[in-house]
Amino acid sequence: MPLPRQPIWLFDLDNTLHDASRHxxxxxxxxxxxxxxxxxxxxxxxxxxxxxxxxxxxxxxxxxxxxxxxxxxxxxxxxxxxxxxxxTRSVHPMPGLARTLARLPGRKYLFTNGPHDYAEAMLAALGISHHFAGVFSIESARYAPKPQARAYRTLLRQWQLDPRRCVLVEDTAANLKPARRLGIATVLIRKGTRRSVWADWQVPHLAALAGRWSHRR
The missing domain is CATH 1.10.150 (DNA polymerase; domain 1)
Structure with missing residues (x-):
């Protein structure tokens, strides 16, 4: 699937934008x-x-x-x-987080299984709230988390997004499958050589994303 020329980014939060495993x-x-x-x-x-x-x-x-x-x-x-x-006492942004978000053109939304207040608080603590046009949390889909298809459809409908322009960035391969079926391009953040059939692109870390987008456009 080709990467949209004017993408709309859908970012996961935990272990995608920050290292949630540490704290x-x-x-x-x-x-x-x-x-x-x-x-x-x-x-x-x-x-x-x-x-x-x-x-x-x-x-x-x-x-x-x-x-x-x-x-x-x-x-x-x-x-x-x-x-x-x-x-929020101890946050661990992924290396190059702010720089990567700044380099990626297009609107950005947060798509998380966490609650809304947590998502907003973490974006603020990470200093990246200004990069995001909106937050789609577990409450937004009436407690339907990824990878339930209802969450993805509700997100697209809520913000009237064309799935063909969207790119989902995730660290969990299972969450890519419903996105691909809806026509959303997918990026998996995973180190190593193990591939996912549902990932259009795979990068070892978040900072590699901006370079990959620049190369493909």
Missing amino acids: AFPTIDAAMTGFIADALQLPDADASTLRVAYWHRYGATLLGLIRHHPHVDPRHFLAHSHPLDVL
Whole structure:
């Protein structure tokens, strides 16, 4: 699939724009476990096991809670599991983040499975809010996360985007499949030689993206 000449960029957040594994994910996982333990009256070990099981089965712990524990308020879960004061205390932008975003022409949107307040807070903490025309979060699709096709269709409809002009940039290969089926070009950030059939392009790190775009145009 050719890269659009005037692309509209759809960027994932965690482990795409910043290294979430270093601080954000451990913080979120611990907060989710604590919430589940309190809400379901479980020991911490059982709550952690359930958190991981729902994530593997449904693609998001939240979906398991919605399906099996309807008394849990999704908004409370998201707010509790993303303590913004702790999360923004230590941020780890990908090398060349600001420079790469500045070099890529065209509108940019954030497309994340995280909650809206977290996404906005992280963009601000990373100093890149001004690069983005909008944020599409887990709430935007009524709690349908990537790779559910409904999330992608809702995003395109919300901002009236032509999928043939869009480029999705992701670190998770499974999230590229629905995009490709909708006609969205895809970029996978992954080191090594293992390829994904759903990636139009693969780059080892975010900073390589601007050079790849310049070469192809």
